Amino acid sequence: MIGSPLEGETLWQIGPVPISSAVVVTWVIMLVLVLGARLATARLALRPSRRQAALELLVDTLDTQIRETMQADPAPYRALIGTLFVYVLVANWSSLVPGVEPPTARLETDAALAGIVFAATIVYGLRVHGVRGYLASFAEPGLLMVPLNLVEQITRIFSLMVRLFGNVVAGVFVVGIALSLAGLFVPIPFMALELLIGAIQAYIFSVLAMVFIGAAVYQEPAAAAGHEPSSPTNRREHP
Amino acid sequence: MNDLVAVVSIMAASIAVSFGAIGPALGQGRAVASALDAIARQPESAGTISRTLFVGLAMIETMAIYCLVIAILLLFANPFVK
Numbered sequence: 001m002i003g004s005p006l007e008g009e010t011l012w013q014i015g016p017v018p019i020s021s022a023v024v025v026t027w028v029i030m031l032v033l034v035l036g037a038r039l040a041t042a043r044l045a046l047r048p049s050r051r052q053a054a055l056e057l058l059v060d061t062l063d064t065q066i067r068e069t070m071q072a073d074p075a076p077y078r079a080l081i082g083t084l085f086v087y088v089l090v091a092n093w094s095s096l097v098p099g100v101e102p103p104t105a106r107l108e109t110d111a112a113l114a115g116i117v118f119a120a121t122i123v124y125g126l127r128v129h130g131v132r133g134y135l136a137s138f139a140e141p142g143l144l145m146v147p148l149n150l151v152e153q154i155t156r157i158f159s160l161m162v163r164l165f166g167n168v169v170a171g172v173f174v175v176g177i178a179l180s181l182a183g184l185f186v187p188i189p190f191m192a193l194e195l196l197i198g199a200i201q202a203y204i205f206s207v208l209a210m211v212f213i214g215a216a217v218y219q220e221p222a223a224a225a226g227h228e229p230s231s232p233t234n235r236r237e238h239p
Numbered sequence: 240m241n242d243l244v245a246v247v248s249i250m251a252a253s254i255a256v257s258f259g260a261i262g263p264a265l266g267q268g269r270a271v272a273s274a275l276d277a278i279a280r281q282p283e284s285a286g287t288i289s290r291t292l293f294v295g296l297a298m299i300e301t302m303a304i305y306c307l308v309i310a311i312l313l314l315f316a317n318p319f320v321k
Contacts, residue, residue, distance in 0.1 A: 005315065
């Protein structure tokens with residue numbers, strides 16, 4: 001991809017809706033993930049097979065990360081955070097398939113992902129605190145902070161979107177430029193670096209989603225008596 | 240006249256990326272150095288430190304990414320070029 005990253009090419013048109021290549025790649029990734037998840041969890045047994053043990057290790061790691069970052073029971077958030085992580089990871093790594101451009105290199109995909117996180121913070125915040133409690137949490141340190149907190153809700157979601165977009169687009173550009181300068185083996189180190197960056201960005205995206213949702217559902221440590229307020233750095237992150 | 244806008248846009252894009260990378264690079268270097276220092280003092284809290292470090296690095300990196308996005312806007316979606 002050397003063209004503009006801001007306008008996608010239209011593959012074909014269904015009625016008034018143009019279908020871009022990013023949409024097709026996204027649907028293929030969704031299909032692969034859903035079928036893979038169905039196949040991987042087809043025969044779960046009490047005595048796990050190798051495949052099931054690997055899956056359990058994955059879910060267990062995810063649970064540990066959620067518990068340590070959000071300091072809450074991971075069960076309500078496991079599906080959302082895990083899906084975000086796996087999708088962003090597979091989407092970033094899909095650039096390895098020749099001819100495929102990662103859908104996260106399009107601003108629309110990242111905007112949709114960030115929008116999901118934004119909606120999730122509101123939904124989980126309302127579910128934990130109720131309407132009054134959630135609205136009151138915006139005036140947390142004082143009434144003066146209400147405009148700042150409202151602006152922060154928007155800017156941190158915006159920076160979440162731009163971060164993923166910028167990193168993936170930068171990688172795609174670097175690989176494309178290296179490919180156009182020197183042919184055969186030169187782009188391979190850049191592609192390896194791209195794999196690393198894709199994995200780190202997927203991790204960061206899901207950790208930030210956890211931090212934002214965790215800040216929305218955060219309850220005062222007084223509610224959990226005898227549980228000292230550990231690692232307050234995770235609570236209120238400012239972008 | 241339109242050529243001048245294109246020249247200035249390309250210059251501005253390269254200046255934005257090059258100078259916009261300096262600040263985050265210094266900041267990330269300081270952050271990683273402090274994190275390594277902290278891990279060397281307290282190896283048992285390496286997990287928490289590295290997770291917080293990753294989140295902090297992502298926050299710092301956002302500044303460079305903003306510069307990159309401005310450069311991309313200047314190159315591909317310039318409002319002053321018809």
